[in-house]
Amino acid sequence: MHTLLIVDDDPDVLAALRRAFRKGYNVLTADNGSAAISILNEQTVHLIICDQRMPGVTGEQVLEHALFKQPDAVRILLTGYSDMESLVACVNEAHIYKYVAKPWDPQELSFTVARALDAYDLKRRLDEAQGLLESAYEDAVLMLCIAAEGKDEDTSSHLYRVRHYTETLAIAMGVPAEQAEHMGLMSMLHDIGKLSVPDEILKKPGKLSDDEWVVMKTHSMAGVRILGGNMFYGTAREICAGHHENYDGSGYPYGIKGSDIPLSARIVKVADVFDALTTKRPYKDAWPVERAMAEINDKKSIMFDPDIVVQMQKLFETGELRAILDMGEEAAVARFHPKKAV
Ligand SMILES: [Fe+2]
Incomplete structure (x- = not known):
């Protein structure tokens, strides 16, 4: 009543x-x-x-x-x-x-x-239905990511950290909060194309041969194909296609440069590389945050958008980057997916 x-x-x-x-x-x-x-x-x-x-x-x-x-x-x-x-x-x-x-x-x-x-x-x-729809979309993203993780060495905490770095950097770059949050969610799909890369290449312990690299590099556009044509995944498609492009045009798959690379992909590139550097991988130890930040600065205007690197440096100086890195998976899940944390 x-x-x-x-x-x-x-x-x-x-x-x-x-x-x-x-x-x-x-x-x-x-x-x-x-x-x-x-x-x-x-x-x-x-x-x-x-x-x-x-x-x-x-x-x-x-x-x-x-x-x-x-x-x-x-x-x-x-x-x-x-x-x-x-x-x-x-x-x-x-x-x-x-x-x-x-x-x-x-x-x-x-x-x-x-x-x-x-x-x-x-x-x-309508609000209830919209809430349900949004959580269904978010669950679909997480399910896809979990499926992709099964094939790769990456852990889900890597994806949650990339999400948090992406959202934080997007806000620092002036992206409105709601779009930045969406960009963060979509960033988790950046390597979804690895689903199409054979395990013997994806999980190869040693260096990849030239031919194997050719296959590995197909994961960018494979991600775009996996995501299909739904408008909701538009930003994710940009990220998949563009996260291995370099600011100076030396990246792949197309060798586009500067602002021709979508902002979302330029941001995720910094977030992804920073997380790869600062965490332990089968082929390397975790670098200290200072060393990773110096590496990102060194590659400014070569691999990375210099404006994004400036914002990254500011986040490093305020301690925000270390806070995200130290967050741990449980806190990351609670931050980004509270319903799953219950
Ligand atoms: Fe990738």
């Missing part, structure tokens, strides 16, 4: 509205703004009908508080006088669903409330 909060300093109005909605709704009432704010702080409310002009805390202030405290609750303003300026300000600032002039038409008000609550329920169902 939906809960309505009715706020008015006139006891007759309050009683009339309570009578009008007591059937079919859980009705709460407040005869002043402070009492309404207390209710909003303590109970979930689905819709508020609030008088505009009240002594003390005004209707505008109550609805603004509701916007902050319970942003999904529908806000209806009951107004007994026609001060257009203050009405417009109230509608704009408190994002009011509708204003109703006193005296109101009971049938019309009851219809307005029912329609507003239908919209509220629909939005909640």
Whole structure:
């Protein structure tokens, strides 16, 4: 059952509205703004009908508080006088669903409330569906990564760290937070194309022959093919294709350079190489962070975008890079995939 909060300093109005909605709704009432704010702080409310002009805390202030405290609750303003300026300000600032002039038409008000609550329920169902869809996409990414890890020596902690370095660097490069988060998730797919590289090459303990290198290098574009045409994986395709390109054009598969390489791929390249250098691999020990950072600086403008290296250096100086490196798998999973950490 939906809960309505009715706020008015006139006891007759309050009683009339309570009578009008007591059937079919859980009705709460407040005869002043402070009492309404207390209710909003303590109970979930689905819709508020609030008088505009009240002594003390005004209707505008109550609805603004509701916007902050319970942003999904529908806000209806009951107004007994026609001060257009203050009405417009109230509608704009408190994002009011509708204003109703006193005296109101009971049938019309009851219809307005029912329609507003239908919209509220629909939005909640859409939010739930979107949340489910997003977690399904994220699970699909993780499943693909886990499948690829089975073929490679990389551990999942490597992928989580690359994700965190990528997201942090993207934000440092001015990418909006939501896009940076998505880029971080997509970075985990950078080597998904290794699924198509035969094990005898992927897991070969010694150096690869020239012919084997040719096969190994196909993993960039193999990743693009595996990800298919879905728009959701657009950034991941850029990353797969571009994470072995070099800033000076000496990389593969296409030898493109500079800003022709997508920003996402330039960022993941730094993140991936830094993590490979600072962690133990079958063919090398873990390098100290200082040595890895010096190597990244040495390859500035050759392998790496110099602007990204500058941001990386700043993160190194603030201790952020070491914090990510020391995070450990459990903390990384908790940070990026809280549902899996439970
Ligand atoms: Fe790769």
